[in-house]
Amino acid sequence: MSSPPNPLALIAELTHRCPLHCVYCSNPLELQARATELSTEDWSRVFREAAELGVLQVDFTGGEPLTRPDILDLVRTARLAGLYLNLITSGLPLDESRLDALVQAGLDHFQLSFQGAREDIGQEISGTKSHAHKLRVLDWLKHRRIALTLNFVIHRRNMDQLPEMLALAESSSASRVEFAHVQYYGWAFANRDCLLPTREQVTQSIDFLKAAQRRLEGRIRIEYVVPDYYARYPKPCMGGWGRKLMLITPNGDALPCHAAHVIPGLSFDNVKRRSLREVWESSDAFHKFRGESWMQEPCKSCDRRVQDFGGCRCQAFLLATDASATDPVCQFSSHRPKVDAILAAVNMPLAQASACTPASTDTAARSRASKPAWLYRPNPSGLAIASKKLPTL
């Protein structure tokens, strides 16, 4: 077999520790403990091997990457290796001098996450009071010459704040804003019934953001990730399995995507035992869904297979219990009725009145409504997750 094209980006999950407990966290339900985290030296080697392999950019993420005490060393070694460095952070562990030290160490791009436009929703979603501090970080960033992206994860509970979120971005020094609908894996899958937006919300948000894109062209680039349950075709997940991206978990497991741990029978190589090139070229997990030979109908003979690569393997497993099935959000999938049934339940008039759907523009109405029974993501030490069952299909 010929060797695959080289990966372009490395997602470095430096730790699963985090001061936030977001109900849609993309980390797996089974979080990795601090004691198992890769050392500074391990990561330094990974960065060098990544650059040699042709990787251009590395995303420092987590958990909260700033909880690593060696974060400045990691920034320096990634830059020294020749990588472009994106830091994806809650901003919570930052003060001004630490921010200066990060910029000084060579950080290229700062990506600050927001849970909403106000403290109330931020606290509900992240289980932490963090919004006020994020606003302080935004202010510090205004006085420094560094690229900034604001990242808003949007869902049923905060979509009515879209105009406020955009105004926040416009008042900041951001050149880029991401409005990313929750994707349903991990914690978000567990909390899906209270996160999925209504059809009306989705339509309104698309109209709003398209207009904003036109208005702000050349000033702020607006990226928009659609909720794929509402799409007719699947997303080209990760740009295709094992085609562009590689994710390293805190303990060094090399994954083709954030959620790959959910797929039964996949075995992952660890960067402590194999080089990044060996992992990329010959790891079972990367081979499994690379190319087209694994595809079934309707993907196998579909013209779109070169565009969307069959969609998301983890979603196929989660919704169709078959990781090599067509992504069930695809209109040609035999499992699409399951997705439609989930959407029907969300869009029922009755559901609008239930505890998890006070998507009202009226703040008073929202505060009167009771908070959903969220399953919060804990820190790696305490895994008290058995109290709520996962949503059934």
Place this chain on the structure above:
Amino acid sequence: MSIEPSSKPRFAPGVRLGESQGQRVLLMPERALRLNGPSLEIVQRCDGKRTTQEIIIELQKLYSKADPHKVESDILGYLTLLQKERALDFE
């Protein structure tokens, strides 16, 4: 959105030239553009000192066999693309 001939393009924060496996690339937040001969000649001149007009004149000399009008419209098209990507600031 149009580009003034007297404006001086320079890299926006977070944008820099890089190299990978012998290929020059323009690196920016969550994105990278591969640079061929002419695109590299253009971005290397986006230094905040040269005006757009000066860049056009320099490249018309460099590519003297090409139609100068075509060179100008190609450069303006590429600068507009980079502006949309938020890779350039114009001063």
